Amino acid sequence: MLGLNKKDMSLLLIVGALALLAPFILNPFPADSAMAQFNAGYPDLMQRFVIFGIFAIGFNILFGLTGYLSFGHAAFLGVGSYSAVWMFKLLSMNVVPAILLSVIVAGLFSLVIGFVSLRRSGIYFSILTLAFAQMSFNLAYSVLTPITNGETGLQLTLNDPRVLGVSQTADGSIPVTNLFGMEMRSTFEMDLGPWLFQFNTGYYLCAILMLLSFYLSVRIFRSPFGMMLRAVKSNQHRMNYTGLNTRPYTLAAFVISGMYAGLAGGLLASMDPLAGAERMQWTASGEVVLMTILGGAGTLLGPILGAGFIKYFENIFSKINDSVLHGWFGFMPDGLEDFIVTIVHPFVGKGWHLTLGLMFMAVVIFLPGGLIEGGQRIGKLFSRKSKKSDGGDAEHHPKQTPHVAE
Amino acid sequence: MDAILLQILNGLDKGSAYALIALGLTLIFGTLGVVNFAHGALFMIGSFCAVTLSKILTLSYEVVDETQKDFLGNPLKVKTPYVESWFGPEAGGAIIDWAVPLAILFAIPIMISIGFIMERGLIKHFYKRPHADQILVTFGLAIVLQEVIKYFYGANPIPTPAPDVFRGSFDFGVLLGFDPNAIIYPYWRLVYFGFAAVIIGAVFAFLQFTTFGMVVRAGMADRETVGLLGINIDKRFTIMFGIAAAVAGLAGVMYAPINSPNYHMGMDFLVLSFVVVVVGGMGSLPGAVLAGFMLGILESFASMNEVKSIIPGIDQIIIYLVAIIILLTRPRGLMGRKGVMED
Numbered sequence: 251m252l253g254l255n256k257k258d259m260s261l262l263l264i265v266g267a268l269a270l271l272a273p274f275i276l277n278p279f280p281a282d283s284a285m286a287q288f289n290a291g292y293p294d295l296m297q298r299f300v301i302f303g304i305f306a307i308g309f310n311i312l313f314g315l316t317g318y319l320s321f322g323h324a325a326f327l328g329v330g331s332y333s334a335v336w337m338f339k340l341l342s343m344n345v346v347p348a349i350l351l352s353v354i355v356a357g358l359f360s361l362v363i364g365f366v367s368l369r370r371s372g373i374y375f376s377i378l379t380l381a382f383a384q385m386s387f388n389l390a391y392s393v394l395t396p397i398t399n400g401e402t403g404l405q406l407t408l409n410d411p412r413v414l415g416v417s418q419t420a421d422g423s424i425p426v427t428n429l430f431g432m433e434m435r436s437t438f439e440m441d442l443g444p445w446l447f448q449f450n451t452g453y454y455l456c457a458i459l460m461l462l463s464f465y466l467s468v469r470i471f472r473s474p475f476g477m478m479l480r481a482v483k484s485n486q487h488r489m490n491y492t493g494l495n496t497r498p499y500t501l502a503a504f505v506i507s508g509m510y511a512g513l514a515g516g517l518l519a520s521m522d523p524l525a526g527a528e529r530m531q532w533t534a535s536g537e538v539v540l541m542t543i544l545g546g547a548g549t550l551l552g553p554i555l556g557a558g559f560i561k562y563f564e565n566i567f568s569k570i571n572d573s574v575l576h577g578w579f580g581f582m583p584d585g586l587e588d589f590i591v592t593i594v595h596p597f598v599g600k601g602w603h604l605t606l607g608l609m610f611m612a613v614v615i616f617l618p619g620g621l622i623e624g625g626q627r628i629g630k631l632f633s634r635k636s637k638k639s640d641g642g643d644a645e646h647h648p649k650q651t652p653h654v655a656e
Numbered sequence: 657m658d659a660i661l662l663q664i665l666n667g668l669d670k671g672s673a674y675a676l677i678a679l680g681l682t683l684i685f686g687t688l689g690v691v692n693f694a695h696g697a698l699f700m701i702g703s704f705c706a707v708t709l710s711k712i713l714t715l716s717y718e719v720v721d722e723t724q725k726d727f728l729g730n731p732l733k734v735k736t737p738y739v740e741s742w743f744g745p746e747a748g749g750a751i752i753d754w755a756v757p758l759a760i761l762f763a764i765p766i767m768i769s770i771g772f773i774m775e776r777g778l779i780k781h782f783y784k785r786p787h788a789d790q791i792l793v794t795f796g797l798a799i800v801l802q803e804v805i806k807y808f809y810g811a812n813p814i815p816t817p818a819p820d821v822f823r824g825s826f827d828f829g830v831l832l833g834f835d836p837n838a839i840i841y842p843y844w845r846l847v848y849f850g851f852a853a854v855i856i857g858a859v860f861a862f863l864q865f866t867t868f869g870m871v872v873r874a875g876m877a878d879r880e881t882v883g884l885l886g887i888n889i890d891k892r893f894t895i896m897f898g899i900a901a902a903v904a905g906l907a908g909v910m911y912a913p914i915n916s917p918n919y920h921m922g923m924d925f926l927v928l929s930f931v932v933v934v935v936g937g938m939g940s941l942p943g944a945v946l947a948g949f950m951l952g953i954l955e956s957f958a959s960m961n962e963v964k965s966i967i968p969g970i971d972q973i974i975i976y977l978v979a980i981i982i983l984l985t986r987p988r989g990l991m992g993r994k995g996v997m998e999d
Contacts, residue, residue: 317788319788319791366980366984369984370983370984370987372787373691373787373791373934373938374934374983374987376791377930377931377934377979377983378979378980378983380927380930380931381931381976381979381980382976382980384927384976385972385973385976385977388969388972388973388976389969389972389973391972392969392972393968393969393972394969532927533923536795539792539795543792596807601803601806601807603799603802603803604799604800604803604804604807606799607796607797607798607799607800607802607803608796608800610792610795610796610799611793611796611797611800614789614792614793614796615778615781615793618785618789
């Protein structure tokens with residue numbers, strides 16, 4: 251179905267089900283219970299899950315398939331955000347033109363940068379993309395202030411023309427982003443006993459776009475084009491010796507991943523119509539690298555998993571403070587409680603980046619394939635056990651070849 | 657003419673910092689073949705060595721002085737650093753004043769041991785892994801080091817002044833026959849430049865004129881053969897890693913008075929230093945130094961108002977622009993060797 255084989259189809263269905271049911275899945279704890287702070291089912295966070303999922307999926311098409319490590323992908327996200335906000339300022343508050351423009355602009359931008367950067371490979375490519383991204387970041391802060399509004403960031407105002415919409419609503423406020431009248435921020439709340447589930451229009455728009463991007467990336471992974479990209483990763487020299495020019499393929503991958511980043515940027519701006527230069531800084535590029543590696547570069551599901559993982563811990567871990575910790579360890583004797591709180595304190599709250607750094611190092615050292623590889627290893631552990639129980643060992647008991655006469 | 661000279665001088669101190677960090681990066685890359693993204697963090701830790709020493713030296717005890725009253729009429733509490741009480745106010749005050757230069761002695765053993773621990777504990781396991789993995793793991797380490805420093809010292813910059821002697825500026829113009837005040841230059845920056853020159857010279861002399869340095873250079877050229885000759889090259893490379901860490905750390909110590917240390921200063925310098933290394937040519941020590949000074953000076957020229965009025969914003973992007981042009985026209989960088997990092 252849809253040009254996918256059975257395995258990929260079930261993967262797509264699983265991701266789809268997870269994305270569409272996320273408001274339930276991410277809210278497992280009743281709203282007033284002590285565990286409620288582990289709930290991630292609120293619109294703002296869920297939107298970021300899927301938006302950064304899109305970003306990481308796109309990055310993975312470049313890094314996972316071709317092995318080109320770009321350290322400047324946040325520039326495309328930033329450019330996408332800026333163009334979306336400009337669309338809101340000039341045309342209308344409908345998100346469709348904004349998202350389209352952000353994808354197109356990011357695509358063009360990545361075409362230019364990719365064309366230059368892809369002349370080199372390896373660390374030189376990383377440095378070139380980093381240099382371009384830092385240039386865009388610095389320019390956005392200084393000279394391009396008329397376009398980017400410098401440090402303040404680009405925001406909507408009451409005086410924006412908005413040709414196809416209204417400059418301000420009847421009650422004199424800035425209109426909100428919408429999809430043909432459906433407001434992005436409108437949320438349908440469902441009380442189910444002690445649980446509170448929130449269904450946000452913006453989230454579902456992002457989720458559907460994420461599913462489309464995921465589907466597209468599956469198709470790319472399984473296509474001859476994807477095969478070509480993998481060949482580039484495994485041995486570019488050999489590809490060149492066979493007389494093949496690999497650059498059009500890598501450039502196409504670069505532009506596609508740039509467009510994904512632009513889409514993510516456009517969505518970020520659609521959910522919250524402002525754009526700042528800090529989205530383009532190289533730490534932001536580093537973050538998407540972290541997401542992809544943490545989840546598992548080169549796998550289909552990895553980047554989404556990594557993006558969700560990092561964004562979840564960023565929000566949840568950074569909210570834990572000392573009083574919460576005291577609440578958890580309250581059952582212990584006082585001295586021990588204080589001791590444990592002191593130990594845990596540097597790793598949560600404001601220090602959550604320390605946890606992220608340690609986690610990331612551990613993944614790179616022990617699990618180069620990321621969380622997906624970890625999952626596979628655990629899975630293998632179990633399947634090996636079950637195999638042993640039925641006594642079959644494929645290597646030592648090869649299947650008997652059937653007689654021709656049979 | 658005097659304006660040009662002034663810009664060259666202004667470029668020298670930043671250029672010195674770039675050159676020192678890039679030198680360390682290149683040493684590590686040339687010997688161990690590892691791309692160390694945590695090198696900026698080492699620079700930052702060096703800076704915080706200066707902060708720590710000046711904090712230790714100003715540890716003080718309080719004495720209630722009955723003869724003096726504060727504005728509320730209570731007896732005034734007088735803080736006296738221990739150092740002053742041990743060595744007398746004169747000598748003690750001088751020691752506290754000279755905290756930053758003293759931190760050099762303090763930082764060398766610390767940085768070398770950090771370098772050893774890093775190499776033996778982590779980097780050793782990454783020789784055989786792809787460069788991307790090395791970049792990623794050291795990037796993670798940089799985040800960790802940065803957060804640890806932030807945890808202990810807070811997120812705000814900590815001013816760490818230079819000794820009183822070096823406060824104020826030197827009037828270069830008079831020396832060269834220009835008008836007074838045409839070229840004035842802070843003393844400490846002169847000191848920094850001189851210090852950087854000494855360190856760079858020392859590293860080159862060490863590599864060029866000692867037996868140890870000769871073996872290391874041989875190992876850089878052909879590691880396998882040197883190993884086959886029965887020389888324990890790994891041990892020497894570990895020592896070189898320690899030296900590279902110490903170079904970055906000392907660059908940081910002396911930079912503390914120029915720019916108050918904060919926990920993310922390493923990352924800010926790291927990106928630029930990598931650009932410097934690549935412009936100079938991966939694995940080329942003279943290239944790293946040359947590119948460091950060149951980019952530092954270019955940056956300060958680009959921030960002249962005359963230049964900015966022709967090309968607005970050039971001061972923000974000049975380094976990256978130069979890097980892009982050089983990488984595209986001279987693929988190996990300014991002085992890169994053949995066959996290094998060419999996949």
